[in-house]
Amino acid sequence: MSVPISVVSEETGIAKEVLRKWEDRYGFPVPGRDAADKRVYSGAQVARLKLIKALLDAGMRPGAVVPLDEAQLQALLAMNRPPVQAGAGDGRLVEVLRAKEPNRLREHLHAELARLGLEGFVLDLLPGLNKQVGDAWAEGSIAVHEEHLYTEMVQALLREAVQAVYAPLGWPRVLLTTVPGELHMLGNLMVEAVLTLAGARCISLGTQSPLQDIVAAAEAYQTQVVGLSFSAALPRKTIAPILRELRQRLPGEVQLWAGGAGVAGLEKVPRGVRIFQGLHEARAAIREFKPRRD
Incomplete structure (x- = not known):
């Protein structure tokens, strides 16, 4: 077929x-x-x-x-494939997915969020869960629709949790999106959760924003940071030129941040672009901003 x-x-x-x-x-x-x-x-x-x-x-x-x-x-x-670490869900999530009971999956994720809090859920648990689900999908032990179900439920849970802690007057203002060809949204939502908890006001454009739209949005919303997420699905040699072009288009005072598997180990980082290896680094960077002065 x-x-x-x-x-x-x-x-x-x-x-x-x-x-x-x-x-x-x-x-x-x-x-x-x-x-x-x-x-x-x-x-x-x-x-x-x-x-x-x-x-x-x-x-x-x-x-x-x-x-x-x-x-x-x-x-x-x-x-x-590294060994699965204890405490990263202990394999229960994959079992729940295989059981094909969406309500159990939702309850499992909600329970973990309640147990760890939003920051612990995103920083300490989700990376391990995402890896487990990705490995199970690659091995064929779960179907594509089960991986999609997990992703959609986590995204919905994060959107709801972020909305509950959203700070309209947060600082700095951070514009989050991905470039054309980059379809993955979960990474951006994880970043949004961590930065919001760190005090930032995040403005998300979703995925696959043309560069001219990113520049226009940064100006319209007067953002101090533009944050991009890159998965490993994009050809790595295209990432640096994209970052370079966007850096040239953005005003000099707007910081350009990038993270994700796609930029890990990037050989040539364009001048004026800040690369993050993990969410902890991004959280620390938000705290470097001086208090807002109106």
């Missing part, structure tokens, strides 16, 4: 533009064509793309993994 590129992108988390670039650059994936001459992909290619995505999320570069066959990818994934 063949599936269209839009479905492949949704199931794997890899942007359609990235799939086309890989086709040209690495010779994979190699799509067929339907009656309307649109790209379609086999189930085997989708499975291989899921493995590639798991390795990219672990920090590997597309050029090192996209050309590999499925057996090589499986072996590499096994080598790079």
Whole structure:
């Protein structure tokens, strides 16, 4: 059974533009064509793309993994998978997902949030849970719809929790979004939660904002910081040029921050761009701002 590129992108988390670039650059994936001459992909290619995505999320570069066959990818994934640490959900979350009981999943997440508080939930628990779910998805032990269910529930929970602590007069004002081709929203919501708790006023544009819209929004909302999240799904060599162009377009007094697996280990960081390796660093950076003077 063949599936269209839009479905492949949704199931794997890899942007359609990235799939086309890989086709040209690495010779994979190699799509067929339907009656309307649109790209379609086999189930085997989708499975291989899921493995590639798991390795990219672990920090590997597309050029090192996209050309590999499925057996090589499986072996590499096994080598790079750290042992699951106790206290990161103890595997119960995956069991709840497999049980296919959405109410249990919602109750489990709410209970963890109540137990840890929003900051502990985001900083100490969610990274481990996200890793468990990602590994289970890559291994095929949970279905794509189960991974999507988890992501949507966590996002809804974070939006509700952030709204409860939202400070209209928070400082500094931080504009959060992703660039075109970057579909992942969960990372931005985690950042929003941590920065809001640190006293910032976060303004979220969602995902895939054109650069000109980011610049316009930063001016319209008079933000002091623009924060971008990059997953490993974007080709790493495109990230620095994007950051460089945006830095040139933004006013000099507006700080440009970037974080996520996509910028981890970035070889050349454009001047005037601040890279964060984790949420703790971003929280500390917010506290560096002097109190607002009206």
